[in-house]
Amino acid sequence: MKKLLVIIITLVVVIGIGMGKFNISSSINKVKNGIQQTASVSSSSQSSQGSSTTDTSSSNLASLNYKPGSSAVITVNNDKSTLNPADWKENKVIYSNLDSLNRTSQPNTAFLEARNLANDSLRVRQIVKPTGWHQKFVNREAILNRGHLIAYSLSKGIAYTGQYNPSLQSGDQNNPKNLFTQTAFSNQEIQTIYESKVRDALKQGKKVIYQAQAIFNGNDLMAKGVELQAISTDESLNFNVFIFNVQPGFQFNYADGTSKVDQSMTVPTPAGAPHFSNRN
Numbered sequence: 001m002k003k004l005l006v007i008i009i010t011l012v013v014v015i016g017i018g019m020g021k022f023n024i025s026s027s028i029n030k031v032k033n034g035i036q037q038t039a040s041v042s043s044s045s046q047s048s049q050g051s052s053t054t055d056t057s058s059s060n061l062a063s064l065n066y067k068p069g070s071s072a073v074i075t076v077n078n079d080k081s082t083l084n085p086a087d088w089k090e091n092k093v094i095y096s097n098l099d100s101l102n103r104t105s106q107p108n109t110a111f112l113e114a115r116n117l118a119n120d121s122l123r124v125r126q127i128v129k130p131t132g133w134h135q136k137f138v139n140r141e142a143i144l145n146r147g148h149l150i151a152y153s154l155s156k157g158i159a160y161t162g163q164y165n166p167s168l169q170s171g172d173q174n175n176p177k178n179l180f181t182q183t184a185f186s187n188q189e190i191q192t193i194y195e196s197k198v199r200d201a202l203k204q205g206k207k208v209i210y211q212a213q214a215i216f217n218g219n220d221l222m223a224k225g226v227e228l229q230a231i232s233t234d235e236s237l238n239f240n241v242f243i244f245n246v247q248p249g250f251q252f253n254y255a256d257g258t259s260k261v262d263q264s265m266t267v268p269t270p271a272g273a274p275h276f277s278n279r280n
Helices: 002-019 024-050 058-062 184-203
Strands: 073-075 092-094 108-112 144-148 179-183 208-215 225-232 238-244 250-253 258-261
Touching (some): 144 184, 179 184, 184 225
Antiparallel strands (some): 073 238, 092 108, 108 208, 144 179, 208 225, 250 258
16 A cells, blocks of 8 residues: 555656646645545445344345354344334234245234243144245154244234234144244254243243244245344343254255255254254
8 A cells, every 4th residue: 555655646746747737745635535535445345244244134134155163143233123112012913925936035023922922732733835845854853844933932812814812822823924944953943042032021021022034035935044033112132133044964955945965064053052853
């Protein structure tokens, strides 16, 4: 940069003298300012690229590729929810319609309270086949789950319309608007961690806005991951994360959901992660 500055100043001096019009101080300052502005833009661009994994844009999240051995969770918006706690007005879930490819590509948003905590004993087997569904079993355990955007355990009394009905005793079941093809690891080992945070807040009598969105890249039928964010009305609960849809030992073709064995695909298990065998 210093050599470039010397060369440019020298050229300016030579040209200025030749034209008979030259103010050394003014010209040098202009050159310096121009170079500093260029350096500033370059630095800003590098900073923006470096922080791309914390961009809240769904299109940016969809373009991310998981690196084997790294964490399957990244924070979004510095781990702060973009939801407004003041929007909590009524106990309900807003289920987005399926898109033109029958995917749950738009966010589902739940306005939750303690009465939405569901007893797992009333859960039934899931039968919906979301887009990208190609199940495999290893040692009798499924590598895929029908992942709920709004967890069964958080949706007691919520009808398919999204309205609360006290006569409904179970959580969300076989709702196509709430299910996507999710790896067993992403669902059971990671997403449950954040669902537990929401459950704990509800058990304490807090009201929570919780949103989940499966993130698809282009016309892919299998989601690259899921963004989860939540905030309680007192803001003591506040998170925003993206979970990669990955499974140790397998590579997925997200275009159609097919998979192949790949032992180089290593995914670290978060400390204290729960595990629920063969939930598919």
